[in-house]
Every structure is written in C-alpha cells, then in structure tokens.
Amino acid sequence: MSQPTLPPRPRLPQWLRRPLPTSPAFGRTRHLLDELGLHTVCESAKCPNHWECWSKGTATFMIAGDRCTRACGFCAVETAKPLPLDKDEPARVAEATARLQLKHVVITAVARDDLPDGGSQHFEQTILAVRAQNPRIVIEVLTPDFNENQEALANVLRARPEVFNHNLETVKRLTPSVRSRATYDRSLRLLRQAKTLADFPLVTKSGLMLGLGETDAERIQTMEDLRSSDCDILTLGQYLQPTTCHLPVVEYLPPEQFERLGQIGRDLGFSHVASGPMVRSSYHADQFTPPATGNGECSPAS
Numbered sequence: 477m478s479q480p481t482l483p484p485r486p487r488l489p490q491w492l493r494r495p496l497p498t499s500p501a502f503g504r505t506r507h508l509l510d511e512l513g514l515h516t517v518c519e520s521a522k523c524p525n526h527w528e529c530w531s532k533g534t535a536t537f538m539i540a541g542d543r544c545t546r547a548c549g550f551c552a553v554e555t556a557k558p559l560p561l562d563k564d565e566p567a568r569v570a571e572a573t574a575r576l577q578l579k580h581v582v583i584t585a586v587a588r589d590d591l592p593d594g595g596s597q598h599f600e601q602t603i604l605a606v607r608a609q610n611p612r613i614v615i616e617v618l619t620p621d622f623n624e625n626q627e628a629l630a631n632v633l634r635a636r637p638e639v640f641n642h643n644l645e646t647v648k649r650l651t652p653s654v655r656s657r658a659t660y661d662r663s664l665r666l667l668r669q670a671k672t673l674a675d676f677p678l679v680t681k682s683g684l685m686l687g688l689g690e691t692d693a694e695r696i697q698t699m700e701d702l703r704s705s706d707c708d709i710l711t712l713g714q715y716l717q718p719t720t721c722h723l724p725v726v727e728y729l730p731p732e733q734f735e736r737l738g739q740i741g742r743d744l745g746f747s748h749v750a751s752g753p754m755v756r757s758s759y760h761a762d763q764f765t766p767p768a769t770g771n772g773e774c775s776p777a778s
C-alpha cells in the first residue's frame with residue numbers, strides 16, 4: 477500500500493540560521509542555574525535564542541517545576557504529572573537574579589492545573605522574594621491562564637509585578653489546534669482583568685507566533701483584539717518547530733514582513749512592539765522596560 481505524500485517541509489531560511497556564540501558567560505550562566513537547581517524556559521522550551529541570551533548572562537526562570545499539565549502543540553516543555561512545589565525555589569530565583577545582576581527579570585511557570593490556585597501563590601512568593609533581594613528590579617511575569625480563576629490572578633497581582641505578560645500565541649481560528657485547553661477569548665479576558673484588578677499602574681504584554689498557517693487579516697484582527705483588551709506591549713516572532721512531534725511550520729515570514737506587521741502594531745497603539753523572526757516574549761525584554769517607579773509608561777532602556 478502506498479504511503480500518502482506529505483507536503484514538503486519548508487527549508488530553514490538563511491535569516492534564521494545563526495552561528496552559535498561562544499562565550500565564557502554561557503558556561504557561567506549554565507553553572508549558576510545548575511548550582512541553584514533552577515529551570516528555565518530557555519532550555520525546557522528549546523528556545524532558539526538560548527545561546528545568545530545565556531551568553532549575555534540572562535535567562536527566563538521557569539518556576540513550579542519542569543512538568544506541565546498541558547500539552548500545547550508548539551511547546552517543548554514536558555507534559556507529565558507534576559511534582560510537589562519546591563518551597564525554597566522563590567529564594568533561589570531571588571539569589572540567581574541577584575548573582576546575574578539582572579535589572580529586569582522574567583519569571584514564567586508551567587501550567588499547574590493540578591493545584592487549586594494554579595500555582596499562583598508560588599508566583600506571588602517568587603515575586604516577593606526577588607523584590608526583597610533586588611529592590612530596584614523590574615519584574616515581568618509570564619503566566620498561564622489560571623483557568624480564569626480570579627483569585628489566582630489576584631494572588632499574582634498582590635505582589636505587584638511591573639509587567640503582566642500572557643501570550644495569546646496565535647489567532648482565534650488556530651487556537652484550538654495550537655493551545656491545549658486555553659481559549660482565545662479567555663486569554664483576552666485575562667489580560668483585561670489584570671489591568672482592571674491591579675490597583676497600581678500595571679503594564680500588560682502579549683505575544684504571537686507567526687507562520688502557523690494564519691492569514692494576514694487574522695494577524696491584524698488579533699492585534700486589534702489585543703488592543704481592545706488594553707494590552708500595552710506586543711511581541712511577534714517566527715514559530716519554529718522544536719521537534720518533529722510538534723506542529724509543523726507552515727510559513728517562514730521574511731524580516732520585511734515582521735517590520736511591516738510591527739509598524740501596524742505601533743499604528744494600532746501598542747506602547748512597544750518587538751517584531752522579528754527571532755523575537756520571543758522574553759527576548760531582550762529589558763529593551764521595553766517600564767520605569768522602576770511604575771507610572772504605566774514604557775521607555776526604551778538606555
């Protein structure tokens with residue numbers, strides 16, 4: 477019996493091929509994370525910027541374990557029954573932040589649908605620990621949707637992060653095939669609710685992966701929907717298949733398309749847009765950092 481013919485996979489274009497940087501700083505970051513027993517999304521999600529970011533001494537901490545209760549089609553983080561929370565992890569994230577001398581830290585977590593609070597109190601404790609040891613730090617959290625649990629959202633906001641990031645990931649039509657359990661509308665509501673619930677000037681942020689088969693009209697509609705949800709910062713990056721078990725890339729957008737879409741985002745009123753093939757939600761996150769006093773305005777870091 478003849479096998480069905482699969483469409484050819486697009487070849488990785490030149491603009492996505494980059495030499496691996498060699499830097500002693502990479503080894504130092506590796507050593508520090510190992511010593512403190514911390515997970516990063518850089519490694520767990522097979523981020524293509526892993527070498528660059530670690531060589532610059534930055535990383536995105538992934539708390540609440542390295543086993544996720546969801547199974548999104550784009551994400552390389554392992555899906556498995558999670559282990560109990562590590563109560564000392566917040567202190568170790570705080571120590572790593574201090575030793576890396578970060579001015580802007582990004583903290584994300586696996587989805588913990590097994591916990592009644594979705595791991596939100598662990599987020600809160602981590603933010604508080606990082607702040608206590610790094611008083612001038614800007615803290616950005618990149619959270620799951622907490623199944624729209626308002627109490628969970630309030631737990632995170634009680635610790636007053638400067639930036640609340642929740643990725644929409646893709647357009648509405650593709651969400652059921654790209655994200656596990658999450659819905660497009662719920663994510664939009666979460667972003668709006670974060671802004672509404674915060675009793676301080678919170679900056680909200682979201683990101684999309686492009687090249688999953690969405691149309692240009694859908695991309696623009698999604699940006700409009702984010703703006704309608706009062707989202708301040710947008711990241712647009714090229715989806716890259718982390719392993720052959722994950723969703724295939726449908727299209728590689730050339731850099732000019734990212735520039736064009738980024739300009740559309742700016743015209744729609746986002747305070748900041750990072751748009752480029754290698755952009756990820758935490759890539760160069762400190763380039764659009766809100767002031768430490770947190771007055772709700774974003775400015776480029778000097």
Ligand code: SF4
Nearest residue numbers: 518523525526529758
């Ligand atoms: S872009 Fe973010 S997740 Fe990727 S390596 Fe850099 S800090 Fe880590």
